[in-house]
Every structure is written in structure tokens, then in C-alpha cells.
Amino acid sequence: MTTENLLVELFVEELPPKALRKLGDAFAQGIAASLGSQGLLTSDSAIQGFATPRRLAVHVSGVLDKAQDKPVSQKLMPVAVGLKDGAASPALLKKLASLGLDESAVAQLKREGEGKNEALFLDGVQAGATLAEGLQKALEETIRQLPIPKVMTYQLETGVDLPGWDSVQFVRPAHGLVALHGASVVPVHALGLQSGNTTHGHRFEAKVSQIVLEHADRYAEQLREQGAVIAHYDTRLESIKSQLQAAAAQVGQGSQPVQDEALLEEVNSLVERPHVLTCQFEEAFLQVPQECLILTMKANQKYFPLLAADGTLTNRFLLVSNISPQDASAVIEGNERVVRPRLADAKFFFDQDRKKTLASRLPQLDKVVYHNKLGTQGERVERVRAIARAIAGSLGVDAAQADLAAQLAKTDLVTDMVGEFPELQGTMGRYYALNDGLPEPVADAIEDHYKPRFAGDSLPRGDVGVVVALADKLETLVGMFGIGNLPTGDKDPFALRRHALGVIRMLVEKAPQLALADVLAHVQASFAGRIPAQTEFSDVTASLSQFIYERLAGSLREQGYSAQEVDAVLALQPQRLADVAQRLQAVRAFAQLPEAQALAAANKRVGNILKKAGGAVDAQVKQELLQEEAEQQLYAALQAVAPVAQAAYATGDYTNSLQALAALKAPVDAFFDSVMVNADDAALKANRLGLLKTLQEAMNRVADLSRLAS
Template sequence: MPELLLELFSEEIPARMQEKAADDLRRMVTDGLVNAGLTYEGAKAFSTPRRLALTVQGVTARSADVREERKGPRVGSPEKALEGFLRGAGLTSIEQAQIQSDPKKGEFYVAIINKPGRRAEEIIADLVPEVIRGFPWPKTMRWGERSAPKDTPYAGPDAEGPNTLRWVRPLRSILCTFGPDTEEPTIIPVEIGGVTSGNLTFGHRFMSSGEPIRIRRFDDYQPSLERAKVVLDAERRKAIIETEARNLAFAQGLEVVEDKALLDEVAGLVEWPVVLMGTFDPAFLAIPDEVIRLTIRANQKCFVLRDPATGRLTNKFLLTSNIEARDGGQEIIAGNQRVIAARLSDARFFWEQDQATRLEDWAKKLQTVTFHEKLGTQAARVERIAALARELAPVVGADADDAERAARLAKADLGTGMVGEFPELQGVMGRYYATAQGEKAAIADAVRDHYKPQGPGDAVPTEPVSVAVALADKLDTLMGFWAIDEKPTGSKDPFALRRAALGVIRILLGAERKLPLLTLAADKQTPEAARDLLSFFADRLKVYLRDEGARHDLIDAVFALPGQDDLLMIVRRVEALGRFLDTEDGRNLLTGYRRAANILRAEEKKDGEGAFGGEPDGKLIAEAGLPEEKRLYEALSVEERAARADVEHENFEGAMSALAKLRPVVDAFFDKVTVNTDDPAIRLNRLKLLDRLRQATLTVADFSRIEG
């Protein structure tokens, strides 16, 4: 079957846009083909710095004929209704419509619309300009004389002004061929923005001859580019860079510091990757490793190397060139070394100057830095975090003085020169500066770690002082924004409050610390805001537990209980409930509970909700009850009390075991006892007994929320 080959050749496309652009091209073209009535077997898109390419295999040669019946208004309808029907159906007069009869609706008009199929070449010729004009680049530009406003000295005869073609960078050529592999493919005629399609492409900007390369189909497209020093597949370019980098590092007894994001970016900067090794003055190794790595990465897109024996960086780096230089890359290496030396000199200046001022003095500068217009300055926020860290210290087993000290220094590095140059180093530099001025290790580590975790893959702090400050930082953020009613809405979360809540959850669970959130929040804001914040935490915890594999119905069953504001206890209760329901006793008790709940629900419709609340009449059971009824009454009294005692002592496994002892007596009750007996007093008492069973299960969870 025929194959479509499309290439959009332009000036350099920003590396960060290439992967999505290739996917957008594949999606837009294949969706367009399908919407036009064509089918295809497979499609794959590619990107290099100067081109987007797409191959679609197995495209049908023609779309099918379509016959459509469009129902219209009744015969005799007003003129305006008839006119609208004619416009929609593409008819010029009502005589072109047919009249059909319906026994109930009478006679009405029907338009029979026959749409003949179209050749794939015609469909593609219409589709490609639509794709190009509607391409979702994050940023675009106009260029050339066509982009000049009409009637200006710079305008050509075809000037279109603002209506001219917009593309991420100037579009230079379009390759568009279509046809089966047994025939010479057809060039699909496309003209847009003065660029006309053909069957030509171009190789490497510097390493090829510069002459156009004639292409028939994808089978010769990719090899032709390879001969012209262009590696079409981005994944292959990444593999080449990785392999060459590791080989060069291994030859020196070193290892590459892996950086996936940098690898993705570098692969988008070159069409013919060549990895080279450079060096810098070993004296710069006195700068922290994080600073060296960021300096080299941000300014020159280079990889750094470390000594596997020490784990420290070495004075060597790897760069990726886009050409095979005649001098082996010496000039390229020398140029990169000069730039890196200059940037590392700047970094060393910041490193030395920052340490000349103590963190306490850097912290004073936060008095002029606004955190939020409704929440005051960063300095005011530091005061709140310090007070909260001291309050939380006993809860997490930290020294209160150390927690407060760490909190007061935690944001101090925001005013330093190094963090001003590299904001991503906030906290990291604070730890270095705190260590340099003689702070305790626990305090210095807390300055670095209080931002953690910053994402799902980030580690959580575990040292008590770090835990106290990290919790205080995140809780202050959440309580502050809740107090001013700046909460996340839908997909919008400009202050990353969902991430902060998830961070609190992960820290508390990781450190296995109890923290009554409602009590803590109620002390610092209105009861309504505190309850709403707790509800937000509940939603985040549900998401977290579901991601961890917990059943959503068990989470809901625990959250349905009143007063659930201790995240650690909630999780332990959910885990214990899951293990209990995996046992035969748990499954059978759930069955018994449902039977009781169903009976109560049906009878409450007659007697009214809550009609069976209160204690059953023990005297009546003793005098007139059946043996199974008596045993259930006695077991409920004992096991419910035991379950409540276990819950109070946070022994959820014990509470489940207590409830499990009800299973045989519940089974026997339903086997031998008729609940809806003719005696009204006995009926009421037995329904109260079932309500007592329902209440007993609420000691551990709301069983009505459990599925399955």
C-alpha cells in the first residue's frame, strides 16, 4: 500500500520543542487522514535541529464514497426553517429533497447527500497546508518580504503582512511524496508562504556538499541523510552521545555524571554528534560540586565527570560537537575551555564573597523581599516557620532550639550572589555556608533539606531537625494561603499547594510521626478554613494511597469516620482494614454486616430513619431471646468494647481481631433468628441488635463504603 513521506525543513528548531513537535506532526497528519476517510497501518515521526519528518505507511489510495440522509423539517414548515435546512444540506431548492412519511410525525423532507470518495493525493494536498498553518508551536515568527506590511518600501508584490506564514523558525522547504513502493512516488503539490513542495531535502549544514538530495520514499530518505551526516532519529543520537561519553570517561578511569534532561537537550542541538573531552583548572574544584556542574551545564551544555573512587568531580568535562573537525576538535575544545574558565571564575567570586557575610546577615535582607502581598515579607514568613518548627520539634523528636535556629537560617541564602545566579541551588548553598560558619551538622542539613520533597521522585528528609523545619515550611505555606482563600482550583495551582500537601504526607509517613492536623490548623485560622484544609489533605492522601496500590473504597471507609486528622493513623487503619478483609473472617463479617444493613435500610423506610437506635433491651433478650440472639448480644458487648480500647491504643490489628470474633455468632444469628417476627417488641429489639452490630463496625471503618 502507498506510503506518505513528509519533511518540513527549517532553520534551527529549539531543542526543547522538538520532541513534542514531532508528536504533534504525527498526530495532526494521521488524525487528518482518518477524518478524511483514509486509513493507515503505521506512522512514525522524527526531529533534528533543522527538520520535522513523518512517514505514514499503508495509506489507502482513496476514501470511500459516502451516502448520508439528512432529516429536515415537516412539509409546510415556515420558509426560514426550509432555508436553514437547504443551507445545511447544500441544496439549492426544496425540489432536490425527498419527502418521507411517518405514521406519527407526518410528512417531512429528507436530503440525500452523496459524497464521492477522494484520491489520497488530493486529501494530502489539502491537509498539509492546514497542518502547517495550525501547528501548535509555543512560539512562532514571521520572516521574509511576504511578512512586510503591504504598501511599504520593504513589501514585495506578494506581501501578506500579519497574515503571512508563521513557523517556529523560517521554513525553507517541504518534501512531500506519496505512492506505493512498486512505483515512482508522486510529489504532492503544496504551496504555502512562498515555499513549494518537492522531493528534495538537505544534509548537514557544514559537513555535506550543500547540494539538494533527491528522495523517493522513506527507505532511501534515512540512509541518504546518514550519508549527508545527519542522524535522523533523536533516540539514536542520544545513544551515540551516551556511548561515546562513557567510552571517553572509561579511558580516563572516570564516570559520567548522568543527566537525562541535558542528554535530551544536547541531542536536539546536533545532527551529527561528536563527543569531545575538555579540562579546566583543578583550582576550581574548591568550589562545591553542585556549582561546578550547574555552571558547566547551564552555560555550555556539557557533562561533568567524577572519580568513582571518591565520588567527587574531576576537572574534566565532555562536550558534544555537531561536526567532525579537521583538527580533531582541538579548537572547539579550546573555545569551550575558555568559556567554562570564565564562568567558573564568576562562580568562585560568588562563593568567596557569599562566605564573607554570615547567614544571619543575609537573612536580614529578606525584610525587603515580599513573599506574597497578603502574607507579608519573606522575613515575616521565616518568623512564622521558626515558631512552628519549635512547636513541631517535640512531635518529631527534634531539639527545639536546633529546629528554630535551622528555620531562621533556612531562607537566608536566597539573598546570596550564588543563589541569585543559580536559583536551583537554594538550600544547597545554605548548607555549605552554614557548615562554613560552624553550625551544627543537623542545622546545616535542615537548611538544605527543608525544601524536600520537591517531586514524587525526591527523597524525604529523615533527620528530626530537618523533618521539623520541612514540615513547618510546608504547613506555613498551606495555612497561609488557606487563610487568604488562595486555594488550588481545577488544574490551576500557582503556588504548588498540592505538592506541599503531598510533601507533608510523605514526610509524616516516612518519619512515622503522628500530627493532629485539625488541632494544629485550628490554632492558626478559622475553624471553617481549618476543616477545609483538612479536607484538602484527605484528597491528597487518597491520591497518594491509590498510587501506592491501596483500594480507594477502604480509604473512603476510614475517612468517613469523624475526627480523622492524623495521617499516619489513617494509613495504618487502612492497611489493617485491607489485611482484615483479605481473611475469611473479614469477608464473612462484611457479608453479615451487609445483610444487617440491608434489613435495617428496608425497615427504616417503614419506621423512619434512626428508629432502631439506642441500646437493645437486654432483659427482653434474656427472657424471650433465642440462644443465637443471646450470644450475639453478649459478643457485641464484649468485642465492641475491646475493639474501641484497641483503637484508642492505636492497635488496629487488635481491633480487627476483636471484630473477627463476631463472625460465627453473626452467622448463627442469621441462620436461626427471624428478625421481622410478629411480636412488635421482639422485632424492634432485634433490629436494635442489628443496629448495634452496624455501630460496632464503625469502631474501625464505615463498612457501607466498602465494595466487593
């Protein structure tokens, strides 16, 4: 057996840029993993993947030309079937014959197991796979499992003497396959291609039409020198980043390219040897909101706009070219000529939109269907307005401004600019509101009512924005839950999970005084006549509340709280979500007490007893019916501890409220050791249940401590 480094390359037509990194990683890892599972790699084998718009490749070090043979033990059949009176049965002889053996092999068989499970086994040696066999299997498995976004079918000529066409399916038509073990070609095939040692370089700038690869280790070097290709994905990406910074520094005045990782990845997947050039456009276009210009340059042209040191847009932009001509003026002028109509369109939309006020566009919303069961956008706006006024009243926010912002928040949806660039909804609404002379808090709220748009996004900057954002998200949540349009699995077309998380964040960070139940109650009146008559609104809000608490639980677990801690606090469904973090800290501190586990277990036992009692149990105790010393001591302890815990709870000191309960451990233990709760005397039983109910209420104000029982 010899060991060499292996190179495998699949040369294809231009791959989808947004999928290139995943395809490259999957190709490299798939080939290596399959070879490893077949015993063709050594302990120190290393993997390096390559991906350009026109190739997927992997270099694997320490690859064997043949895997080691390994001993195997093959189960043939039960002894009762294979041997009759100590002699081989016809079934056993037939099985041996199928393996190329005769009756003489019977003596070599082993018996393992006992009784009915005793079986005959044949020891042998399994030949290790050759590299050609192993790589063929690896190619087939890897290509089959690639994360291809959309498969295309193309025709491939399969013969010279007898021309014919076979249908091949892959992400893009494949034109070359390289498989080199050191300097030797490994004979494999894939997608109608036979392996060889030749590949192609840059489509326009390669020095030779075909590159004959000398050795697996020279792949990247030969592609760079002869083919003008940077084969390694991350190396190419770093080159783009450094060139962008260098070009920005050359422009000067603290200029920086717009930071956009997704755009960087996409552009990197469009070029094989990046070359950054600096272009410009007329300064007159800077009168248009910079968000519009930046979006059109990024989305339509894949350019990197340059920002000044203060974050404002300049009239310069950077492009990443796939060619490096000695005189780049033609490339620069061509791109400047291409971008001009795009910017002119943006300016035209902006100028036209400003000729009409946002208020004048309100009637158009009555013609836009929001949902066939929930009416038009105009009807939805009226619901959001009503909710916003109610929430504003609860928070002491200017209700008139909240109402106006809610009324106009969706009007930019019917503007030309947002029609062309839906990503700018809200952003353009703010510009147009300021153009109409509306107060800045209203304009800010129009932009911010979509926030938070994603995990980690900022919250609305002002109180009016918080009110309208809450109203907008709650209207969506209640409406969709009301008509039964709920998310399923990974499908959530109305982004209800994101809306719920947004509501949680705002209630915690911006409106801590609001109770969830009160907020949902504000929504109810606005849906009169829209929620189906047979639907109980209480069922809708209960279902939605559960949905919100589930999102909150997931978020808290991601923040490092244990499932037990989260479960204990959220089991009580605390209405002020801003209190949840304090409750969790209190539960965590309580759990460290030596009395914690005993009290949690007792709490769980109390809950089970009360549940079995059936019906509602009143937390009332008649002192004269306390006969046993242990129940008298528990009652006395409760009289002393409960007021202290309650006082701390009332001031929001949840930690001290829970820690005061530690004094109950001894009397609770004594009670369960010596008192029969289910006494024959009905009055005694009811009194003892009342005592346990009082205990449960005292213990479970901050959290359901029974959830902490291990």
C-alpha cells in the same frame, strides 16, 4: 488505485529545543491520523517520525493514491414534506435540483422510519479522496493543532510578477515543504510554500547545497550521506548517549557523565549530527561546591560534567558539538575558554558569601516580602521557628537545634550564589552553615527542609530536618489557607499540593506517632494577628485537613487501592496517617469475608436510620427495655464481640478487629427482620436507637464500613 510510501517534510529555522520531541511526535501522528480517517492508509501502514532542529518529517508506509469510493445514504427531508398525495412537492424538487437531479430521481428515493419520523433518503456513492486532497487536509489540520509553545508571525513573499507580503504564523519561519508519494511529488501547499522534492542538509557540513530526494524511502539515507544529518530523533539521542559513555571510558578511572535526561533531550534538539568532545578546566575550581559547578555547566553551557567513580566532580566535561572538524582543538579550546568565566563567577560568589555568617544575614530577611498579607520572610521565619519547637517537643527531638535550623534555613536566599542560581537554595545553606562551624544536624536540616521537592524525592535525612521541613510546609499551607489563597484547577503558584503530599509522606514515614490535628494545632499560635480576624481558625484547619486527606486519597488510589477502600478508611479522617495503610489492608481483608456485604449494607441502613432520627443519639442501652428476642440477641452479641474488636483495635491489629465483626451478621439480620425501631413507645424507640448507635460505633472504629456497600 496504487499504493506507495509517503514522505512529508517541513523544513524550518531552528525550532525551540525543549519542544522539539513533542512537535515531532505531533506532526507525525497528526498527518498519519488524518490520512487514516480519510481512508488513505492500508491495514498494515506504519509511521516513522523524524525531528531535527531544522525539520519535522514523517514517513508513512502503505499510502493509497486515492481512497475507495463508499456508499452513502443522504437524508433529504420528512416524507410529509417531500410528498403530497404521492407526488413530489416543490420543496423536494428544489432539493433534488440542488443535487443535480430531476423529478425522475423520485422513484429512486427510499422511505425509512415510521409515522412522523418517516423520511426520504437518497442512496449514492461518495468518491474517495485523492491523496493530494487528503494530504492537503492533513497538513492544514496538523499544523493548526501542533503544540506550539509560542507562535511567531513573519512575512512571506507571495509573488514574483506582483510582489506582496503576507503574514504567516508558525513556531519558526518555514522555508521548504516536501511531499513524496514514492518518487512522485504530491501537489500540496502550507505556510505559503509549494511542495517539491528538495531539502537541505546540515547547515555547515552538508556535501551539497540542496538534496534532491529520489524516493520517499531514501529520505533518512540521503540526509545522512549527502546532508550529514541524522534525521531520526531517537537514533540521534542514542548516538549521543553512546558517545558520552565512550568519551567517559576514554578518560578512565570509572568516570561517568552526569545523568540528566532533560539535558540529553535538550542537547539532542540542538544538533543534527552530534559529535562529543572532551574538555577540561583548572583543578583550582574544584574548591567550589560541585553542585555550583555542575549547575552552571549544565544550565548555561549545556555541558555534561564528568564525575569520578565515587561521585565527586572531576575537572573534565563533555560537550556535544554540531560539527565534526578534522582538528577539534579549536572547538575544545573555545569551549574551555567560554566556561572559565562561568566557573570563576561561581568561585567569586562562593568566596564572597563565606565572608559573612548566615546569622549575620538575618536582618536582610526583614526586608524581603514573603506575602503582602503574611509579612516578610523574617516574620515567616519566626513562625516556622515556633512551629518547629512545638513539633520537636512532640517528637523528642533536640528543640534547640530545630530552632536554630529553622531560624537560618532561609538566610541563603540573600547570598550571592543563590541570587545567581535559585536552584541551589538549601544546598548552599548547608555549605555555609558548615563553614560557620554549626552542628552537622543543623546544616543538614537547612538543606533538607525543602524536601521532598517533587514526587519520589528523598525525605530529610535526620530528625531535625524532618521537624524543620514539617514546620516550613505547614506554615505555608496554613498561611495560604488562612488568607484564602488556594490552588484552583491546574494553577498552584505556592505548590500547596506538593507541600501537602510532603507533609503526608513525613507523617507516614518519619513521624508516625504524630496526629494531624495536633500538628495543625501547633501552627495556630504562630499566626496570631496574621490570619484575618473574621476568619475562624477552626474553619482554616478543617479546610486544610480536607485538602490533605484529598491528596492522600489520590496517592492511595495511585498505589492500587480501590476508591471504595480509600473512601471507607478516610471517611473517619484517622489522625495518625501512618495507620492508614494498615487500615486499608484490614478493610481489604474484611471485604473478602462472606459476611462483608451484608454487614456493610446493614451499616449503611443503620446510618440512615440514625440520620433520620435527628439530633444526637447516645450509645446507651437499658437492658430491661429490650423486649424482642432479636434485639436481646443483638445486644448479647455486641456484649461478646465489641470488647474483642476493641481490644484488637487498641493494639493496632485492625484486621482482627474487623474480622471479629463477622459474628454480628446473623443477629443484625434478625434484628432488621423482626424489630420495629420507630416504636410508638418513645422509651423503646430511644433504646433501640441507642442499640443501633452502639452497633455503629463498634463496627466503624477502623473504617466506615457503609462505604463498602455495593
